[in-house]
Amino acid sequence: MSDCLFCKIAAGEIPADIVFEDEQVVAFKDIYPKAAVHLLLIPRQHIVSLDELEPAHDALIAHMIRLLPKLAKDQGLDDGYRTIVNTGPGGGQEIFHLHLHLLGGGRLPGFG
Ligand code: AMP
Ligand code: ZN
Numbered sequence: 126m127s128d129c130l131f132c133k134i135a136a137g138e139i140p141a142d143i144v145f146e147d148e149q150v151v152a153f154k155d156i157y158p159k160a161a162v163h164l165l166l167i168p169r170q171h172i173v174s175l176d177e178l179e180p181a182h183d184a185l186i187a188h189m190i191r192l193l194p195k196l197a198k199d200q201g202l203d204d205g206y207r208t209i210v211n212t213g214p215g216g217g218q219e220i221f222h223l224h225l226h227l228l229g230g231g232r233l234p235g236f237g
Contacts, residue, residue, distance in 0.1 A: 129171055129221070129222050130220055130222070131165075131167050131220055131222035131224065132171050132222060134151065134153060134167070135151045135167060135169045141153035141154070141156075142154040144164060144196065144199065144200070145192070145195075145196060145199070148169070149168060149169060149170075149185055149188055150166060150167060150168055150169060150185075150188065150189055150192065151166075151167055151169060152164050152165065152166045152167075152192070152196055152227075153165055155226070159226075159228060160207075160228040160229060160230055160231065160233060161229070161230025161231045162197075162200045162201075162202055162206070162227070162228065162229045162230040163226065163227070163228050164196055164200070164226070164227040164228075165224045165225070165226060165227075166189055166192065166193070166196065166224065166225040166227060167222060167223065167224045167225075168182075168185055168189065168223060170185070171222055172222070172223040173221050173222065173223065174212045174213060174218060174221065174223055175210060175212045175223065176212060176213065177223075178223075189225060190225075193206070193208055193225065193227055196227055197227060197229060200227075200229070200230075201230075202229035202230060205229065206227055206228060206229035207226075207227075207228045207229060207233055207236075208225055208226065208227055208228075209225075209226040209228065210223075210224070210225055210226070211226075
C-alpha cells in the first residue's frame with residue numbers, strides 16, 4: 126500500500142530504529158514509547174489488522190509470535206514483557222498495518 130506508514134518503514138523509505146528484520150518481518154522502536162522498551166513487530170506484507178487474517182497467513186503469524194521471546198531477550202527483558210495487538214478504531218488501532226506491540230522494563234501499569 127503506497128500511503129501506508131509501516132509499509133514505507135518496511136521498504137526503508139521512512140527511517141525507523143530497526144532492531145530486527147528478516148524476509149518476512151521488521152521490528153523497530155515505537156516512536157512514542159509507553160514503556161522503557163516498546164517495540165513494534167510488523168509483517169512486510171500489508172495486512173490491515175487481525176480481522177484480515179486468512180489461513181494463508183498462519184505461518185507468518187506463527188513466525189511473528191515465536192519471534193517475540195527472542196526480541197524481548199535481546200532487549201534485556203529477562204523477567205517478562207507485555208504483548209498487545211490493537212484491532213480497529215474501537216480497539217485503539219491508529220495505524221492500519223498489523224503490528225504487535227512488545228512492551229517491558231520497569232513497572233508496567235496494571236491491566237484491567
Ligand atoms: P496502534 O495504536 O496500535 O495503531 O499503534 C500505533 C503505534 O505506532 C503507536 O504506539 C505510535 O506511537 C507508533 N508510531 C506511529 N508512528 C511511528 C513511527 N514513524 N515510527 C515508529 N512508531 C510509530
Ligand atoms: Zn502497510
